[in-house]
Amino acid sequence: MHRVDAVGNSLGVLRKLAEGIGSLPGWCKGVRQKKTETHRKIIEGSQKACRDSLGDSPKGSESSLGTHWEITGEETKRLTASMSKVTGLVEVRS
Structure with a gap:
């Protein structure tokens, strides 16, 4: 077999x-x-x-991050000017 x-x-x-x-x-x-x-x-x-x-793309200053920094910078300048008026400070020394 x-x-x-x-x-x-x-x-x-x-x-x-x-x-x-x-x-x-x-x-x-x-x-x-x-x-x-x-x-x-x-x-x-x-x-x-x-x-x-x-906003790190090569779009230039129109990118969202660039716009954010521009807006923040302008707001900081306005806030500093407003605080100077309110407190009566003429010059801030560091």
Whole structure:
């Protein structure tokens, strides 16, 4: 009585398995490269969005951060002038 393998011809199965294993490193490398590229795109996109929201983008003085500093500076000048009038100070020395 001869033995019958459940998976078929053992030599053929081993050959197919060897071919499959041989192609795995390339497949894994391709998947890793794609994941790296996707990760890089996500990071670059989020950094750009962050820069845009903070106003660090190359828009010039019309960026939101530049406008914020301009408004704050003007308000500080007005507040200092108002305080000087109220308290009667002419000059403030540090």
